[in-house]
Amino acid sequence: MELPNSEAIATKLVYVSETGSTNSDLIAAAATGGESNWPDFSVYVTGYQNAGRGRSGRAWIAPAGSSLFVSVLVRRFDVPVENLGWLPLLAGLAMSRAVAGRLEASADSGSEFAIANVDRVGVKWPNDVLVGDKKISGVLSELLPDLSGVVIGAGLNLTLTPEQLPVDTATSLAIVGDQDALAAAGAAIDAATLDDVLSRYLASLRELVGSLVAFRGNAALAGLQGQVNAGCVSVGQEVRVILPGEQEVWGTAKSIDEQGRLLVETTSGTAMAVSAGDIVHLRHR
Numbered sequence: 593m594e595l596p597n598s599e600a601i602a603t604k605l606v607y608v609s610e611t612g613s614t615n616s617d618l619i620a621a622a623a624t625g626g627e628s629n630w631p632d633f634s635v636y637v638t639g640y641q642n643a644g645r646g647r648s649g650r651a652w653i654a655p656a657g658s659s660l661f662v663s664v665l666v667r668r669f670d671v672p673v674e675n676l677g678w679l680p681l682l683a684g685l686a687m688s689r690a691v692a693g694r695l696e697a698s699a700d701s702g703s704e705f706a707i708a709n710v711d712r713v714g715v716k717w718p719n720d721v722l723v724g725d726k727k728i729s730g731v732l733s734e735l736l737p738d739l740s741g742v743v744i745g746a747g748l749n750l751t752l753t754p755e756q757l758p759v760d761t762a763t764s765l766a767i768v769g770d771q772d773a774l775a776a777a778g779a780a781i782d783a784a785t786l787d788d789v790l791s792r793y794l795a796s797l798r799e800l801v802g803s804l805v806a807f808r809g810n811a812a813l814a815g816l817q818g819q820v821n822a823g824c825v826s827v828g829q830e831v832r833v834i835l836p837g838e839q840e841v842w843g844t845a846k847s848i849d850e851q852g853r854l855l856v857e858t859t860s861g862t863a864m865a866v867s868a869g870d871i872v873h874l875r876h877r
Contacts, residue, residue, distance in 0.1 A: 593783050595637070597791035601798060602635040602664075610656065612643035614663035615734055615745035622665055623737055632667035632741070633798060637790065639780065641747075655756060657780025658764075660748040660789060666801055667741040675809030676742055677852045677867070680733040682804065682816065683744045684719030685823045686796035687729045691721060691748070691765070693792045698771045706769030714825030717845065717854045717871050721748075722825060725873065726763035744797070748789065751776045765789075812850045821848050825873075831856065832872040833864075845871070 599605045611617055618636040621629075640656035666679060692713040698706035712724045721729035729748040736743065749757070749764035751773050757764070765773035772785040800816060807814035821827055826845045833841040833856060843858035853865040 593639075593786070595783065595787040595790060597787050598635070598637070598794055601791055601794040602633055603631045604634040605637065606635070607637045609638065610640045610642065611638050613641055613745075614638055614661050615732060615743050616643075618663040618665055618743050619734060619736060622741065622743070627667065627740070630665060632665065632669075633801075634665040635794065636663045636665075637661070639786070654747075654749065654752060654758075658749070658751045658756065658778075660750055660786060661745070662748075662790060662793070663743050663745040664794070664797060665741055665743055668739070669805050671805055671809035673739065674851070675804075675811070676735070678804055678809070678811045678816065678820075679742050679744055679801065680719045680731045681715075681717075681820050681848070681852050682800040683731045683733070683746055683797055684715040684721055684729075685820055686800055687731070687746055687748065687793055688713050688715050688721045688823055689796045690789060690792035691723065691728060694765060694770050694773075694789055695768065698769055701771055703769050703771055706771070709768045715820075715823050716873065717824055717826040717848065717866075718852070723763055723768045725761075726768075727761060728763050728765070728768070746793070748793075750781045750786075750789070751779060753778045810850075811852065817848065817850060820852075824848060826854065826871055830874040832874060833866055834870040834872065835866070836868060842874075 593607050614636045638661050641661045692710055695706045695710045709723055714722055716722050719731035720727050732745045734743050751766045752764040766777040803814040803816055811817045827847055829845050831845050841858055843856040846855045846857055849855055853867045856864045856866055858864055
């Protein structure tokens with residue numbers, strides 16, 4: 593498949609029609625091929641994963657051509673290990689901007705439904721992209737075995753119909769009003785549309801990661817902490833926090849701190865910084 597706009601942004605781009613997991617493929621390639629063959633911002637793309645993984649090892653499989661699966665290799669440069677946790681947050685923000693951009697383009701074509709959904713795109717901490725209260729994209733980041741870089745994997749639902757979605761809390765570009773995705777609903781999306789969606793994501797991700805690297809991982813100084821806070825729909829929500837070990841805490845999400853943690857004021861009145869866990873929104877803005 594030809595993806596010229598995306599190829600112009602990526603340092604190296606590989607597209608395969610089917611694979612088990614783009615993250616696994618890119619990690620293996622980067623580990624064995626070295627930086628000369630797999631430089632910073634190498635990209636691995638497919639329209640069908642038969643062994644895709646989400647956070648916490650959850651499986652995610654969609655019909656061939658109905659989704660975008662993309663993994664991006666980010667070499668560390670001068671970013672300290674403790675600041676690499678910002679990468680998946682930035683990926684979620686980049687994908688939310690790509691989704692909003694697609695809906696804005698459909699809105700320009702006169703789609704009233706797309707117009708209504710543009711302002712409903714946001715990120716649920718840490719990196720799930722929502723349209724309203726429905727998930728349209730998720731992110732999974734993994735360190736290379738030698739800690740020399742991070743592979744950021746993302747999946748985006750494109751043409752899935754409500755009947756094809758594995759859970760009723762998910763959605764797709766076709767469902768929320770993207771005209772090209774809607775025209776291909778239930779089938780494989782065309783190369784031009786896939787390239788447009790992917791290039792929007794890659795351009796935004798490259799800019800955001802570049803800012804993080806330029807400021808040596810200091811997201812606050814780079815202005816990224818503010819951008820992520822502004823794009824995070826969890827902030828201001830009443831939430832249930834499911835911590836590792838299935839411990840649960842209730843409270844109100846207040847902000848994202850300089851380390852990318854979600855600050856929650858619990859119902860008992862204490863402040864809590866969440867670095868890992870699942871967030872359930874108890875009400876929607």
